[in-house]
Amino acid sequence: MKKPDKIPCRQLKAGFELPCQSYKIKAAMITDYLEALGEKSSLYQKDNSTPPMAVASFAMNAIADSIDLPPGVVHTHGEIEFLGRAKACDVIDCRGKVESVLKRGNLNFLTIDFSIQKQGGSQILRGKTSLIIPADE
Amino acid sequence: MINDIKTGTQLPGCEKKVDRRSIDLYAKASGDYNPIHTDEEFAGKSRFGGIIAHGMLVLSYLSQMLTNNFGEKWTENGRLDIRFKTPARPGDVLTIGGIIRDVKDTGEKMLVVCDVFCRNQHGEPVIIGEATMKFWKGG
Numbered sequence: 001m002k003k004p005d006k007i008p009c010r011q012l013k014a015g016f017e018l019p020c021q022s023y024k025i026k027a028a029m030i031t032d033y034l035e036a037l038g039e040k041s042s043l044y045q046k047d048n049s050t051p052p053m054a055v056a057s058f059a060m061n062a063i064a065d066s067i068d069l070p071p072g073v074v075h076t077h078g079e080i081e082f083l084g085r086a087k088a089c090d091v092i093d094c095r096g097k098v099e100s101v102l103k104r105g106n107l108n109f110l111t112i113d114f115s116i117q118k119q120g121g122s123q124i125l126r127g128k129t130s131l132i133i134p135a136d137e
Numbered sequence: 138m139i140n141d142i143k144t145g146t147q148l149p150g151c152e153k154k155v156d157r158r159s160i161d162l163y164a165k166a167s168g169d170y171n172p173i174h175t176d177e178e179f180a181g182k183s184r185f186g187g188i189i190a191h192g193m194l195v196l197s198y199l200s201q202m203l204t205n206n207f208g209e210k211w212t213e214n215g216r217l218d219i220r221f222k223t224p225a226r227p228g229d230v231l232t233i234g235g236i237i238r239d240v241k242d243t244g245e246k247m248l249v250v251c252d253v254f255c256r257n258q259h260g261e262p263v264i265i266g267e268a269t270m271k272f273w274k275g276g
Contacts, residue, residue, distance in 0.1 A: 032163075033162075038153070038159075041204055043208065043212065051204070052200070057197065061169045071171060072173045075193065078193075079216075081215075082211075083214070
């Protein structure tokens with residue numbers, strides 16, 4: 001199936017709902033994430049448990065991936081609330097809604113509210129992320 | 138795990154050295170291949186003048202420190218509200234820590250509020266913010 005076109009930044013306005021992105025949490029992603037952190041906590045050695053910040057990382061990237069962002073975008077602010085746990089092989093739905101778009105000089109500030117839910121299950125994470133988008137890098 | 142949950146308690150922190158391998162592994166895990174994190178040439182010409190670590194990688198270090206201190210209490214109902222102040226770069230040595238600012242008894246649960254930080258080897262703040270978690274009494 002053809003991947004839907006990315007949403008141009010100029011279309012984003014407060015209240016704009018980004019398309020839901022669904023994906024399966026793969027064990028290999030968790031392994032790479034834990035290795036990147038040097039994380040050896042026993043919490044993640046049992047039941048295929050996933051660090052909640054790993055889910056936040058995967059989800060934020062999935063949401064941002066629906067937007068046609070120029071290279072060089074960085075985070076400036078974040079709010080994240082953990083509400084439940086996910087495991088390897090869970091399928092999660094990532095929803096985002098534009099809270100605000102501000103322009104200052106040649107930078108745009110985009111704030112997105114997001115919510116992550118296990119498919120057929122409960123909400124496991126919610127939060128907000130603010131991105132600085134350069135007009136031209 | 139921390140035992141002494143009271144206002145003013147310093148959370149045992151940790152140090153992390155940022156390197157290209159961690160950044161590349163994080164890019165692979167998250168799918169975030171923004172060239173500011175992965176492409177020397179692009180990043181060199183950007184306003185950062187070189188590769189910077191993903192903000193979410195550094196935030197993950199902070200969450201790791203909180204997991205080490207609070208275990209599942211953190212991973213099951215933690216909340217972070219943070220600002221990214223200075224980018225972390227390969228070669229940086231980050232100090233990550235926090236202090237319990239407030240402990241509120243709301244009846245059925247305790248709310249623990251911590252000031253958290255991540256600083257680089259120059260003492261510059263990379264992340265500053267607040268972490269909150271709930272402890273259900275008897276739980």
